[in-house]
Amino acid sequence: MVEIALYAVVVGLIVISLLSIARAFSGPTVLDRLVAMNMITTNVILTVLIFAYLDNSYFYIDVAFVFVLGTFIGTLCILKLLREGFIL
């Protein structure tokens, strides 16, 4: 019963990601796309954690943690590029 509910939550997270992709596709400015990509990365992290529970393979938690840090640095680099025109 718990597993069926978790699969339903995963399907819902995929639907949320597709709606965010619609905003990222039609956003008028680049910052709208950045906000939508932030939402998508959060959904990906939660999906990875739920699959870590469903498969009983707990190494995926480390994958999710690295993904959090990587998206943070990526968003920071994009914002610095938009503000100043260069990254490094």
Next chain:
Amino acid sequence: MTIVQQAIPYIALFFIFGGFFFLLVGVVGLLRLPDVYTRMHAMGKCDTLGTGMMLIGLMLLFANITNITKLLLIAAMIATINPVITHLIAKTAYNRGTPMVEGSFLINDYVASRRHRRRQPLVTVREKGGDNG
């Protein structure tokens, strides 16, 4: 098996579906609100709260102290990173002069003062639609 152990998966599912509800509200705000700033408002709050609730539910399901510690670490990182990123996006949008919604009573003081200092004629600040923003 006591009644507490039987009740734990249901409490976990309650938290997980609560987090899913908040994420859904956030994406509805992301699709329907008219402005960069309001979309960011919807995304920042609902994303942080929904992720926190879902991680609490997963902590109840993972009955292992190592995994619970890792999930606590992920929750702490997201709870600090997401407001920081939202603040930086807001500041970047404000400094670039991203247009607010029409009929808004706020004025972008930063861009207006820069134009006044350069002695340029005050035109309507609009951002070109396109990939560069």
